[in-house]
């Protein structure tokens with residue numbers, strides 16, 4: 226009894242990320258699937274960034290923000306997928322405790338920045354539609370730059386506060402994390418010290434980091450929609466709506482998937498389903514975002530067509 230206790234208290238130095246089980250027939254398939262997703266995501270987002278940077282008439286705040294979001298999506302998938310791919314390829318599912326915390330830390334910064342950038346975009350759309358006369362004065366290159374920098378810095382600060390505490394934790398109960406990347410709650414469960422204060426702190430910070438942006442976005446969209454509904458001509462309504470429809474779709478996809486992962490109680494949902502939702506939230510949204518803004522958007526479509534023609538010629 227005593228011996229077991231002593232062994233239990235030995236701090237562990239690495240975790241095992243259980244991922245999607247270890248069915249040997251499934252691993253190569255999953256590897257290929259995630260490899261394709263990774264390549265498509267990185268290529269699609271790079272293409273979009275190149276398009277924004279090289280096309281003079283996309284040099285407006287809306288596309289700057291989308292371009293920055295694309296850069297973020299590249300980092301975001303790169304924080305999760307290469308590690309998952311390596312473990313699927315080699316069958317080695319261990320990850321050092323430090324590596325796991327670094328993954329958690331970068332995931333935290335990137336998720337929060339994504340929410341803030343999407344909020345900045347709704348502010349941009351709000352000004353463009355509800356306050357068109359003052360748009361040029363209120364939203365320009367400098368303001369846009371401040372919004373982008375502010376998003377990164379505040380996410381960095383919030384995530385650093387949480388992770389200073391996480392770095393001090395010791396882990397000893399079990400090595401197994403039943404997930405495919407190091408997310409906060411599955412990891413924190415393995416700590417051998419009392420984490421209630423840390424969980425409360427994280428809860429408060431996540432509420433600030435996600436709920437406040439959500440409320441700001443919601444308020445912007447309520448103004449946007451009421452303004453659009455008051456436009457007398459249906460062509461005018463459609464035109465105004467088309468400038469924010471892609472943003473609205475991205476927001477909806479992100480919030481719905483994030484809600485299913487983090488709010489729906491895990492108790493009634495099978496673990497596998499929970500992981501599949503997490504795949505949607507972490508891996509599939511970055512892949513489909515560039516598709517959403519290109520397909521839904523005439524200007525992007527035009528620029529893409531012109532660039533391709535130029536390349537061919």
Ligand SMILES: *[C@@H]1O[C@H](CO)[C@@H](O)[C@H](O)[C@H]1NC(C)=O
Pocket residue numbers: 274277278288289290291292293296366369370373
């Ligand atoms: C990101 O935003 C900044 C500030 O507005 C802008 O100058 C830059 O070009 C953007 N980056 C991309 C890739 O769109």
